[in-house]
Amino acid sequence: MISVNNLEKKIGSVKAMNNLSFTAQNGKITGLLGPNGAGKTTCLRTVFGLLKADSGNAEIDGIDVAKEPMAAKQKLGLFPDPCGLYERLTPREYIQFYAELSGMETDAAKAATQDVLSKLKMDDIADRRCQGFSQGQHMKTALAQAIVHKPTNIILDEPTRGLDVMSTRILRELLLMLKEQGHCVLFSSHVMQEVAALCDHVVVMAKGQVVAEGSPAELCERTGKESLEEAFIELIGSDEGIAA
DSSP states (O other), X not given: OEEEEEEEEEETTEEEEEEEEEEXXXXXXXXXXXXXXXXXXXXXXXXXXXXXXXXXXXXXXXXXXXXXXXXXXXXXXXXXXXXXXXXXXXXXXXXXXXXXXXXXXXXXXHHHHHHHHHHTTOTTTTTSOSTTOOHHHHHHHHHHHHHTTOOSEEEEESTTTTOOXXXXXXXXXXXXXXXXXXXXXXXXXXXXXXXXXXXXXXEXXXXXXXXXXXXXXXXXXXXXXXXXXXXXXXXXXXXXXXXX
């Protein structure tokens, strides 16, 4: 479970997070939905320990990220940009390298790597260099790296950005698989269809604050709108929505 508690962060003259609080539960996909500049990426970077909040805290399975960063990161997987893979390595080499970076001994890292390769049905590409991989193959390798150390929680920042239709579909299937396995999945997006199709819980953000939260159906019911896009515009205001 990921818990964000009264986070405040000022970047220059902009208040990127303004008393931001929400919870992402295990076995559910939670989406941060908001226009550009809403504070989604700042929030996720703070949760992962890449940024330090001015006040408030983020907890991963009850562990304070700022106070116990290494313990928190062992419970957390970060889905990286698939385009940033080391293309001279094979998926097996790349994934095992990150498993050992996460604190696993070599033998345990080898076993965990084989386990995740099998789980994601990657045995046919496991020992090929990543150079020349399709988008879908890059994405599977990136996701395998994020979950090889068996974290309870997975964070993704606009994961379908730049992906083609088939790669987006593969990613959705993988996220649903993680949900079914009991993981807490938290991702940011401003793509309405993506959020509506995947999320059990949606946190609508604007100007560093939570404007509303609930399931897509609950947000539509609350605003009296038929689609999540219409509900979103109603919740954040038309001017902010156009700015997205």
